[in-house]
Amino acid sequence: MHNRYIKYFVFLLFTADLVLSAIFLKNDHRDIEKIFSLPALSKVAGQPGYIALTFDDGPDRKCTPLLLDGLKERGVHATFFLMGSNIEGKEDIVKRMSEEGHLIGNHSYEHIQLTKAGPEAVCEAVEHTQEQIEAITGKRPEYIRPPYGDWNEELEEEIGMSPVLWSVDSLDWKLKDKGKIVRRVLKDVKDGDIILMHDIFPSSVEAALELVDILQKEGYVFVTADELLIE
Template identity: 55%
Template sequence: MKIRWKTACFLVVFILDIIFAKTMYLSYMDVKNSLFLPAGADEEAVDEVRRQFSGDKQIALTFDDGPHSVYTPRLLDGLRKRGVHATFFLLGENVEGKEAIVKQMDEDGHLIGNHGYSHVQMSKELVGTACQQIEQNNRKIEEITGVRPQYLRPPYGSWNEELECTTNMTVVLWNLDPLDWKSKNTKKVARYIVKHVEPGDIILLHDVYPSSVEAALEVIDTLTKQGYTFVTVDELLID
């Protein structure tokens, strides 16, 4: 009986220690996030301090093949609500008729890159043909946003040095691919990213699938709690 009583007391003390430690940690985070901020500091100042304290846990969400008439606006709404910026590599043939979505994307502060005019393997195309596709899409995006894309993601990641010299654009690939286009499973995609992500990762997703949009927002909510911040590709490369 005495042994059971001692065991019960030990468990109670152990649980109280955990609760106390968690309370102290949350209090520490509140103090840390408000450190060096004057009373009444605006939200931008608070966000900047939080970003500084997050260290180097920055990652970039990138989306290929859009825009989609339904799923891209849904994604933009979710990103806006969370205060997150992402990078979109647009297909020229999908931009046609969706100029308003691209304009909103730009106004929301996202980085817009070039994914070619159609989804072809550029390294197998003649240099002139591939560059014509890239330039056609650059002009289209610039007409909408007033900004000429500086970043290019070739479909399938297929590229060669000859094309790079001709286009004079920065080629951006990726280092974390959850194969969202293959599984089309929100939970599976989100779990894969959360499990394998590391600071500095460029994550490949596609905003033409509802499952990918839902997974992206779920990942943001989960990783934000783990101290990650989401930046555009240019911010990640500059840092």
């Protein structure tokens, strides 16, 4: 009886071997490699996810380079919505943003409330900034952050750009304290959030880099705003 079970087990192994051999012979070895080299999932269920850091009103001669240094050190790309009146004399900073892989968007020329300005003023405020950025980077921005988040369908048709608002407001312009800014953002942040900050205050730069350090340790991945919008 015992020998009969052994013979039966050997028969099963032999049959399985024949089946596997047939599969391997039928398929190219490259197909077999694909089975064992499937890419890892970009996001595992339960992990925190993706966040976009966005900065308005720059560039600033002192603060923006410090921010760029910190982001580069951490391997993070951010999104900068530039104000045309602040670009003049800081073209080197704008060029660096582009060369280092950050997304550059339009924030009007002088931070006007677009919905309350006439069509001519809106066109001038946006187009002037578009031309400045394109002249420096060779790329014409596709995205706009309307000052005060004030936007409507008429503007979208008139300007022909995609608006990018935000889901977490750091209130860095008001708080001007690294610890308070960090705590406010951490209280609300979640997967898919777009964080609003400004790269014109030293406390904002310090808070932004601390947020990157904390959230990267938690598993978050920082992307540019367009990557979130595409998702």
